[in-house]
Amino acid sequence: MNLPNLDRRDRSILNFLQENGRLTNAELAEKVSLSPSACLRRVKLLEESGLIAGYHMQLDMKACGLSGAAFVFVTLDGQGRETLARFERAIKHINEIQDCYLLAGQYDYLLRIVYRNAEDLERIHHDILTNLPGVVRVNSTLTLRAVKHTSKLEM
Known part of the structure; x- marks a missing residue:
């Protein structure tokens, strides 16, 4: 999946996950107006494409x-x-x-x-x-x- 091929929902998924990588699939699906199964499929494709490099938590220095x-x-x-x-x-x-x-x-x-x-x-x-x-x-x-x-x- 190339960056130019991302639609509005894919971009929304990426933005929401960057803000909070701990969102459940159900919460994310609701935010981007998708069914949980459709949302999960898109997230998996974004991960497989390499756009999502990983999920990290940050410690307070x-x-x-x-x-x-x-x-x-x-x-x-x-x-x-x-x-x-x-x-x-x-x-x-x-x-x-x-x-x-x-x-x-x-x-x-x-x-x-x-x-x-x-x-x-x-x-x-x-x-x-x-x-x-x-x-x-x-x-x-x-x-x-x-x-x-x-x-x-x-x-």
């Missing part, structure tokens, strides 16, 4: 004891495929690194990290980030508060 987030620009010692691959393999299982983006421009990567306090941030910077393969420079920017945080795409 502060409730988890994480008081801060930082964006970290990383510069590597080279741009070769193996250099990039070594770095990417190394960061995959570091829980403090929440997001990682390969960049075009002045820096090689942008990371979003989370930390408990100033000492934890120093530990992450000194013991983890600067010891990643190929890293020659890290430049961190601390967030004061999140003004907007979403993963919703308007359909």
Whole structure:
């Protein structure tokens, strides 16, 4: 199912599920004016098409004891495929690194990290980030508060 082939109901299903992935099929069917069986068929097709990549819940950072987030620009010692691959393999299982983006421009990567306090941030910077393969420079920017945080795409 290609994006241009989505009808109004498919788009509504995607929008409602992005707002609340815990909707029951019956609740979703009522919201989009479909029978539960027709709604379930459409959801299954949307999942099979790859448009629905998964269902996730989100924890509250502060409730988890994480008081801060930082964006970290990383510069590597080279741009070769193996250099990039070594770095990417190394960061995959570091829980403090929440997001990682390969960049075009002045820096090689942008990371979003989370930390408990100033000492934890120093530990992450000194013991983890600067010891990643190929890293020659890290430049961190601390967030004061999140003004907007979403993963919703308007359909």
